[in-house]
Amino acid sequence: xxxxxxxxxxxxxxxxxxxxxxxxxxxxxxxxxxxxxxxxxxxxxxxxxxxxxxxxxxxxxxxxxxxxxxxxxxxxxxxxxxxxxxxxxxxxxxxxxxxxxxxxxxxxxxxxxxxxxxxxxxxxxxxxxxxxxxxxxxxxxxxxxxxxxxxxxxxxxxxxxxxxxxxxxxxxxxxxxxxxxxxxxxxxxxxxxxxxxxxxxx
Numbered sequence: 001x002x003x004x005x006x007x008x009x010x011x012x013x014x015x016x017x018x019x020x021x022x023x024x025x026x027x028x029x030x031x032x033x034x035x036x037x038x039x040x041x042x043x044x045x046x047x048x049x050x051x052x053x054x055x056x057x058x059x060x061x062x063x064x065x066x067x068x069x070x071x072x073x074x075x076x077x078x079x080x081x082x083x084x085x086x087x088x089x090x091x092x093x094x095x096x097x098x099x100x101x102x103x104x105x106x107x108x109x110x111x112x113x114x115x116x117x118x119x120x121x122x123x124x125x126x127x128x129x130x131x132x133x134x135x136x137x138x139x140x141x142x143x144x145x146x147x148x149x150x151x152x153x154x155x156x157x158x159x160x161x162x163x164x165x166x167x168x169x170x171x172x173x174x175x176x177x178x179x180x181x182x183x184x185x186x187x188x189x190x191x192x193x194x195x196x197x198x199x200x201x202x
Contacts, residue, residue: 002052005076009094017089018081022051025080028106029115029122031135032083033062035174037184038097043174045072045159047107047133049122052077058159061102061174062140066161068172072146074155086183098184102174105137129157139177142166 003020012019025048032053034044043061046053056072063070083104089096109121110132125131129148135141143162161167178185 002050002077003079006078009076011093015089015093016087017085018079020079021081023080024048024051027115029108029118030083030104031107031137031140032104033102033137033140034085035061035100035102035178035182035184036095036097037099037187038089038095041184043102044075044099046078046082047122048080048083049119049126051080053080053082054126056146056157056159062144062159062161063172063174064140064142064161064166064168065170065172066163066167067169068161070159072157072159074157098187100183102178103137103139105135105140107133107135110134110143131157132162 002022007020010017029048031045031047034046036042036044036057040059043058045056045058045062048054055075055078057075058070058072060070084101086100088098109118109125111121112118112134113121122131122133125133126146129150131146131148132143133145134143142164145160145162147158147160149156149158
C-alpha cells in the first residue's frame, strides 16, 4: 500500500498528523510546500498524484532562479489530507518539531492537459526520473522539473526552475519569503534570545 510506511512511522495517539488514507482532490491536482523545523530546518515539497502526496525534503527550499539546483530527497508518500497540516509534532515522534504551510496551490503537466491526461504524463515523468510540471501557487509559479540523480541514492533528486516569465535572475532565498511572525520564526527568535541569556549567565 502506498501509505504503509507513512502510517508505520507515526503514532496517531500522540501526533495530530492525519492518518494515511488514499484519496484525492475532485478537480485540479494540488501541491503544498511545508516549512518544517525538525532536527534541522527544511522544506517539504509535495505533489498530489494517484491519491497521495509524492514528497521530497528540500533542505534549502525551492528557488525561482533557474541557476539553482536544489537537492530534494524523496521520502515516503503522505496522505492527501496532509496538505492542510500545520502545527507541532510532539517530541519523541517521527519528524518532531513545528510544521507550517509556506506555499500551496494547484499544479499540472507542462501542457496543462485535462486531469486524466496530465496524471498519465506526470506519472511517466516521475517513473523516468525527469518529472516536469507547472505550479500555480502564491509564491511558486511556472515550470519546474525534478531530476533524479543517477548513480546516487535512489531518493536523490534536484528541483530546478525552468526559464519562463516567472523565473528570476537574482538570488532567491526561501527564508526571505516567509512571514516574520510565523510559528517557526517565533520559535527561532525565542530560542535565539534564550541562547544569548544562557551565554551571558556563564
